[in-house]
Amino acid sequence: MTTPRDALRAAAARFAFSATARLDAELLLAHALGIDRNRLLLTLDDHPVPPAFAALVERRARHEPVAYITGTRAFWTIDLEVGPGVLIPRADSETLIEAAVDHFADTAGPRRILDLGTGPGTLLLAALDQWPQARGRGVDASPVAVDYARRNAAALGMADRAHFVRSDWADGIADIFDLVLANPPYIETAAVLPDEVSRYEPAAALFAGSDGLDDYRRIAVQLPALLGTGAVACVEIGATQGQSAAALFRAAGLSVTLRRDLGDRDRCLVVTP
The missing domain is CATH 1.10.8 (Helicase, Ruva Protein; domain 3)
Known part of the structure; x- marks a missing residue:
């Protein structure tokens, strides 16, 4: 045996x-x-x-991802349902939550949160677990992702605090937020990825034009109108994109610092008005 x-x-x-x-x-x-x-x-x-x-x-x-086989992935302090058609959360993305925690240290924390490109609700639901007084909105262009996000919010008891909609980034959003989180696609279209990524995860959540910056260009011009006084945006970047992505947000009149992940790679733009 x-x-x-x-x-x-x-x-x-x-x-x-x-x-x-x-x-x-x-x-x-x-x-x-x-x-x-x-x-x-x-x-x-x-x-x-x-x-x-x-x-x-x-x-x-x-080469099917373990998260698709088991149907779950742990992230920050929560477990999320994941499956085909939705981006699998990565530990590197926790850098964004860490940056937000630092920004709101010694305060009551954010009350209004926006998650751009929410996938299965990853960043928004982690932030809502971190700040129980907060409410938030998650947007994603994929109806499959929005369905996963809604199920995850319900499973975590956050359905009354998290609202998910299908949208092209912040199009049509006129509200002001204390915290904006975003993990947009940032891989160059010519990049060669491991089989378990390229064969299974949705290309629309991975690739962003020839230089990987297409979605940053969209988000950068939308962001100034979304941030209230004392607000912050935490935007994930590829490890080699720090300066080029930061320049797009600075050109939109925003202040930017870079935050590194546990592997000591540039991972997050910390953006303030």
Whole structure:
């Protein structure tokens, strides 16, 4: 009989293409068992290998993202439902929430939040969990993403505080916000991405023209009208785009500083009026 330890070793070997092969295997085995990864690791020898695990391993071996296989992804302090047609949240994006937390330190925090390109509600719902007194709006051009975001808000008990609409960035939005969050597409169209990204995640959420800056150009000109007194916008950028993206926002009359992620790469524009 195959033991859980043997099954994990074999699965990790199949996932040699992944930098997180062992973690991928553990997450899939925990999912097959219906428990979380921490419980799996604490009780590893207590479980038989469920038959469903083999099918999950085959899916991952075809480079399907683990988050699509399990249907969930952890982000900040929340868990989000994700699946085909919606961008998978990345830990790097938590840099935006960290920047917002720092901006509002020693204050009551933001009360009105806007999330541009919300995907499955990632940044808005994380911010609403951080500031329970806040309310917010998330917009996305994808109806699939908006549906995911609404389901996530309901699952997290935030349906009365989070309003999601389909929109092309801030078109038609005339309100003022204390915090604007944005994780727009920023990859150059000619870029070659890993199979698990290029084959599975939506291209519209990834690519932004020949230089990766097309959506920053749209957002930069809209942003001044959205920010109230004392407000801040936290905008995700690619690791090599700090100066070029910042220049677009400065040209719109905004002040910009750069914030680096845990890998010491430029990751977030911190933008104020």
